[in-house]
Amino acid sequence: MSQDCCAPEGNVMILACSGGSNVGQLSNQAAVELTQEGFGKMYCLAGIGGHLSGFVQSAKDIPQMVAIDGCSVGCAKAILDHAEVPIKNYLVVTDVGIENNHDFDLKKEEVQRIKEAVRDACDRDQPGLPKAATGACGCCG
Amino acid sequence: MEIKVLGPGCPKCQATEKNVKETVADSGLDVQVDKVTDLMEIARYGVFGTPAVVVDGEVKSVGKIPEKQEIMTWIEK
Numbered sequence: 138m139s140q141d142c143c144a145p146e147g148n149v150m151i152l153a154c155s156g157g158s159n160v161g162q163l164s165n166q167a168a169v170e171l172t173q174e175g176f177g178k179m180y181c182l183a184g185i186g187g188h189l190s191g192f193v194q195s196a197k198d199i200p201q202m203v204a205i206d207g208c209s210v211g212c213a214k215a216i217l218d219h220a221e222v223p224i225k226n227y228l229v230v231t232d233v234g235i236e237n238n239h240d241f242d243l244k245k246e247e248v249q250r251i252k253e254a255v256r257d258a259c260d261r262d263q264p265g266l267p268k269a270a271t272g273a274c275g276c277c278g
Numbered sequence: 279m280e281i282k283v284l285g286p287g288c289p290k291c292q293a294t295e296k297n298v299k300e301t302v303a304d305s306g307l308d309v310q311v312d313k314v315t316d317l318m319e320i321a322r323y324g325v326f327g328t329p330a331v332v333v334d335g336e337v338k339s340v341g342k343i344p345e346k347q348e349i350m351t352w353i354e355k
Contacts, residue, residue, distance in 0.1 A: 191324030
């Protein structure tokens with residue numbers, strides 16, 4: 138068992154919509170790829186929506202986070218507002234110019250645009266945020 | 279009342295356990311404090327990182343060392 142500290146400093150918590158539209162699934166896919174690239178770590182919006190204390194408190198206590206909604210309906214934002222989680226960075230996929238439809242053949246170019254927009258959203262509020270997370274081992278689960 | 283301190287044994291986790299135990303002692307209340315180091319068990323709480331503090335099944339703090347003053351508010355509730 139690692140004796141390294143597992144405090145999440147340096148890890149951006151990513152909370153993404155995964156709804157029943159292309160933009161919902163693009164949000165989710167962007168979160169997956171940003172996690173794989175080391176920018177941050179996707180986390181459980183459903184757990185927060187279910188008011189499970191581990192997820193809610195983690196979202197409240199994390200220093201850096203970004204919420205990604207697919208469209209202006211804003212379900213991810215509504216979940217976080219309801220749980221009284223402060224939203225430090227926020228992005229709506231349709232605001233990046235991607236049309237909301239039911240084409241689930243996700244386009245790599247659109248995923249890439251969303252990832253860039255997420256990085257920009259986080260950099261705008263926290264200049265100098267590393268492009269890839271460093272250090273912390275993140276979630277111990 | 280039962281408090282669990284979640285963490286694999288890093289300095290921050292140890293500091294958290296210390297703060298919790300000292301606060302409990304200062305309070306004079308009957309509070310059981312357990313340290314959870316097993317990663318599978320920690321994962322069941324859904325926390326994003328450690329250290330984490332759980333009071334009677336509710337997660338109160340994640341990823342930081344809570345101050346004694348804050349811990350006392352959890353105990354006295």
